[in-house]
Amino acid sequence: MIDFKRRRALREHSVTIHPRDSKAFRRWKRGVVILLLILVPVSAWQGWEAAMRAQQPHELERQALIERQGQLVKEVEDWRQRYHQLEVDLLVARDAAVEGRETVHELEAQLFKVQQSLAQYQGVLAPSAMDPGIRIQAFELHATEVANVFRYKVMVSRVGNESDTVQADLQLTVMGEQAGEESSLTLDQLTGDASTLAVDFRYFQVVPASSEQARLTLPEGFVPQQVKVVASQEGKPVVEQVFDWTVTGAIP
Numbered sequence: 001m002i003d004f005k006r007r008r009a010l011r012e013h014s015v016t017i018h019p020r021d022s023k024a025f026r027r028w029k030r031g032v033v034i035l036l037l038i039l040v041p042v043s044a045w046q047g048w049e050a051a052m053r054a055q056q057p058h059e060l061e062r063q064a065l066i067e068r069q070g071q072l073v074k075e076v077e078d079w080r081q082r083y084h085q086l087e088v089d090l091l092v093a094r095d096a097a098v099e100g101r102e103t104v105h106e107l108e109a110q111l112f113k114v115q116q117s118l119a120q121y122q123g124v125l126a127p128s129a130m131d132p133g134i135r136i137q138a139f140e141l142h143a144t145e146v147a148n149v150f151r152y153k154v155m156v157s158r159v160g161n162e163s164d165t166v167q168a169d170l171q172l173t174v175m176g177e178q179a180g181e182e183s184s185l186t187l188d189q190l191t192g193d194a195s196t197l198a199v200d201f202r203y204f205q206v207v208p209a210s211s212e213q214a215r216l217t218l219p220e221g222f223v224p225q226q227v228k229v230v231a232s233q234e235g236k237p238v239v240e241q242v243f244d245w246t247v248t249g250a251i252p
Contacts, residue, residue: 132160134168134231136241137204141216141227143247148218150247151211154197154229157204168231168238169196170207174216174245176224183222190216199231 138155158166172187188195197207208214218224224245231239 132158134158134166134199134233134239136229136231136239139227139229139241139243141245141247144215148220150216150218151214152216152227153206153208153214155204155206156199156201156231158201165200165202167198167200168233169198171196171230171232173228173230174218174224175226175228176222176245178219178222185219185222190218192217196232 135157136154137157140153142151144151152172154170154172156168156170158164160166172190173184174190175182175184177183186195187193187197191213193213199205199207226245227243229241229243230237
């Protein structure tokens with residue numbers, strides 16, 4: 001009976017076994033804790049460095065884009081200033097052109113008045129000088145780098161009402177000798193172009209306007225002596241002038 005009670009008492013009691021830490025185990029645990037305390041910031045530092053290395057190409061690209069943006073902004077500003085300067089230059093050129101046209105108009109008017117006055121003085125000797133109409137004022141010849149090629153220009157003016165304009169056609173004929181015989185060449189034979197020069201002016205006009213049209217090419221063996229210029233209106237000659245073939249200068 002007593003043995004049964006002891007057994008029952010032993011069953012009712014629980015036994016808990018607590019292991020006792022040794023000094024070596026406690027040192028190991030302390031070392032692990034210290035190691036963890038060291039590894040955490042080191043790992044964080046390495047992670048930060050890895051992130052920075054990964055970001056470095058992007059940062060360089062970003063810096064390059066910032067520098068390129070600065071260059072583009074500067075270029076845009078330079079172009080804006082150039083555009084502004086061009087606008088100013090254009091306005092100045094327009095003003096100068098307007099002033100130039102006004103000056104040319106004034107000079108043309110003055111020349112016309114001088115021409116009218118000259119016609120009045122000439123009228124004392126030649127009554128027909130005051131007749132309204134076209135006047136062939138001048139004919140000029142200039143040599144070129146080619147021996148038988150010349151540049152020319154004809155200046156025409158008018159007498160009459162200042163408000164009128166004059167339209168006419170000029171025929172040009174070069175007279176001379178070819179193989180010892182008299183010969184003449186018309187404008188289309190000398191230029192390979194039209195046979196007449198059209199004029200339309202109020203005060204005066206110099207033709208041809210184009211330098212390419214102002215070329216006379218003489219055939220081989222032709223010796224020029226004179227140039228006859230005839231002005232016609234509606235197919236009828238109204239004035240004629242003959243000039244000696246005189247080369248006044250050289251034009252390249």
